[in-house]
Amino acid sequence: MKIVMLGAPGAGKGTQAEKIAAKYQIPTISTGNIFRKNMKEGTELGKQVQAIIEAGGLVPDELTNALVFDRLGNEDCKDGYILDGYPRTVPQAEAYLAFLAENNDKLDHAIDVDVPDESIVSRMSGRRVCPDCGETYHLVVNPPKTEGICNKCGAALIQRKDDAAETVQNRLTTYHDQTEPMISLYKERGMYDRVDGTQPIDKVFEDICAILG
Ligand code: ADP
Numbered sequence: 001m002k003i004v005m006l007g008a009p010g011a012g013k014g015t016q017a018e019k020i021a022a023k024y025q026i027p028t029i030s031t032g033n034i035f036r037k038n039m040k041e042g043t044e045l046g047k048q049v050q051a052i053i054e055a056g057g058l059v060p061d062e063l064t065n066a067l068v069f070d071r072l073g074n075e076d077c078k079d080g081y082i083l084d085g086y087p088r089t090v091p092q093a094e095a096y097l098a099f100l101a102e103n104n105d106k107l108d109h110a111i112d113v114d115v116p117d118e119s120i121v122s123r124m125s126g127r128r129v130c131p132d133c134g135e136t137y138h139l140v141v142n143p144p145k146t147e148g149i150c151n152k153c154g155a156a157l158i159q160r161k162d163d164a165a166e167t168v169q170n171r172l173t174t175y176h177d178q179t180e181p182m183i184s185l186y187k188e189r190g191m192y193d194r195v196d197g198t199q200p201i202d203k204v205f206e207d208i209c210a211i212l213g
């Protein structure tokens with residue numbers, strides 16, 4: 001099963017992707033996590049994308065497409081995967097669908113976790129992430145078992161630089177301008193499903209499972 005998670009930054013794509021991955025035993029590929037790991041390790045790619053990400057902009061399409069297509073060639077993707085945060089522009093979506101067609105493959109579901117902008121800001125301010133394994137928490141709705149510590153790997157949690165209030169606004173603008181227009185592309189191809197992302201985490205997951213079957 002191949003799934004694309006859609007939705008504004010902070011809508012809960014990553015949270016749901018991890019739950020789908022555990023249930024269906026397929027990997028999650030988060031372009032944001034890949035970029036952040038490279039930034040943390042100070043790789044060439046990390047240095048190239050850092051300023052763009054911290055300003056709330058988007059990494060160039062060609063670079064992002066090449067990175068994802070390379071990753072999708074890995075053995076662990078052969079039975080399916082979940083894309084979290086990719087595609088993020090109409091050209092990326094077109095390139096990804098062309099990549100699938102070239103490989104006689106198809107996308108099964110594009111799931112839109114729909115949350116209005118007003119709710120995004122509080123979600124982002126409470127988000128904490130693990131810099132080592134990428135696990136995501138929220139101070140109020142999804143806190144770690146021990147304050148400030150990742151349940152999964154024990155690392156100290158951090159707040160993402162791009163979750164600062166002024167950057168969140170830029171990211172929402174980027175989303176509405178460049179990412180949201182992709183929705184019609186998936187609708188035209190009959191791959192689009194929407195879930196109400198304002199519901200509690202487990203209810204959103206229940207609705208997604210009903211779509212996936
Ligand atoms: P995205 O991957 O879309 O950027 P995340 O999955 O990182 O979003 O979620 C953003 C923040 O909102 C996190 O702190 C997460 O714990 C929290 N969150 C996720 N889903 C919900 C929900 N249904 N209700 C309230 N908070 C949520």
Ligand code: AMP
Nearest residue numbers: 031032033053057058059064085086088
């Ligand atoms: P995310 O973790 O999905 O919120 O992504 C964090 C940041 O990484 C985004 O705000 C972008 O700057 C960058 N990024 C992630 N995925 C993409 C993508 N598919 N295309 C361009 N930039 C991306």
